Amino acid sequence: MKLKFKFKIISEIFQENFRFIFFKLYISETLECLPADPKTILFAYSNDLEASVVSQSARALFVGLGFSVKKFANVRFDTSQSAEIYYSDNFKQFNTSVNANLPDPSLGFKSSSIGSDSLKIVENFYDISPFSLCGSIVVILSKRNPNENDITNLVTKVRSHHGMVHVISSNTPSGGSQPLTLYDLSSKTNGLTDFRNDDQFYNSQIRSVGLFWPVVLYAVNTVVSGNGSTVLPPLLQPCQLPNGANFAVTVQNHGPIDTFQSFHLSWYNASSTSNGGFHGYNSYFEKNSTIRTGGYTLDAAIYNMTLDYSYSDNTLIKMQIRQYNWIQINYWPPYAD
Incomplete structure (x- = not known):
């Protein structure tokens, strides 16, 4: 991180032989790189x-x-x-x-x-x-x-x-x-x-x-167990992406697949025409991987996000939910905890 310093004079006072200058100091971060840079x-x-x-x-x-x-x-x-x-x-x-x-x-x-x-x-x-x-x-x-x-x-x-x-x-x-x-x-x-x-x-x-697709636009880690539903932080979609929104969900924090059964990740905005969802299953051909992916077209909007999930027991599982793409943005999205 590099810091940029800027001074702005807000007033001057002359008293006898002295000149008093009052100023504000602005400190801002100058980004060394942006998410889509090599x-x-x-x-x-x-x-x-x-x-x-x-x-x-x-x-x-x-x-x-x-x-x-x-x-x-x-x-x-x-x-x-x-x-x-x-x-x-x-x-x-x-x-x-x-x-x-x-x-x-x-x-x-x-x-x-x-x-x-x-x-x-x-x-x-x-x-x-x-x-x-x-x-x-x-x-x-x-x-x-x-x-x-x-x-x-x-x-x-x-x-x-x-x-x-x-x-x-x-x-x-x-x-x-x-x-x-x-x-x-x-x-x-x-x-x-x-x-x-x-x-x-x-x-x-x-x-x-x-x-x-190395630019992360959405990152959430959520802990689940058994069967249920949870409201996730909202998704800010900055624009309609030419390559679609590429979602990835890690369904277990260990391998191989044992307790995961299914999930449904859904997004909704009342003014959008691209509301929808992403299903993940425990299908035979996917048993070797703990990641499920899907690509979708989303309008530029703020979406309410909901996750429905099903596991065969009540073991606590931290799921990783991501959206990656290749897009020029002038900010770094926050890290998930």
Whole structure:
């Protein structure tokens, strides 16, 4: 954040040999970047994953994003050696760097009780990067859970750069004791977490909604259980989007799918002709992912938002509800808590 200072004289008084000037000081934030500006993207992947999972995911998730990427970065974590972050100017260089630093079992942790150092990697990225990280996006391929659960300072750091963290997390973690930590990090930075089988990481919906459409227009985290309905914060739709409104909902804060049955996200404005809703189900072909997506055309308006949901038990579930797009706006939407 940069601050802009402006002085405005409001009155002058002359008394004997002195001149008294009264002024107001205006302090405002000058944004270093805007949401649709090209950005640095970090691809961070666990050494516990198979090499083929990482190489396939790198190609599938990031190819074709060159128009929105200023710098690519990649790093392998969960190793007994210190991790180095590599930077690239284009996808070809990035893909070469990833394939030169694929997971190597000989470098891995020797015990499942050791927690992942994924949080430290994100912290280092924001602390030591030689490039501007305003509006940056971090994508984590997670196999091992952290042992820490306090992410207060890290969330503050990511938010100070207008950053966002997405996580693709394994349904079969290799170690660590805190499975909700990375989910909470993505929740508090307007990102998503997708729980998947390892061999399906490359097919994550995070590619289509969180990367290809990187501007978040709506972000809400809401805790639900059982069957019910809840009123969500209103949605401000600034304009009718040429590519439609791309919604994404994470239906469980763990994987694989077990208690989720269905949801219905609806929007309504009395003066709008584009009122509607988005259904998500526990269909067979979607069982490998905890994210449901849908694209819709919405008029420019403020919509009342309602969520109906159904789960098979009363376990508390934090749902992530997002709308992403590619649109030029001159403000940063607020972060969800």
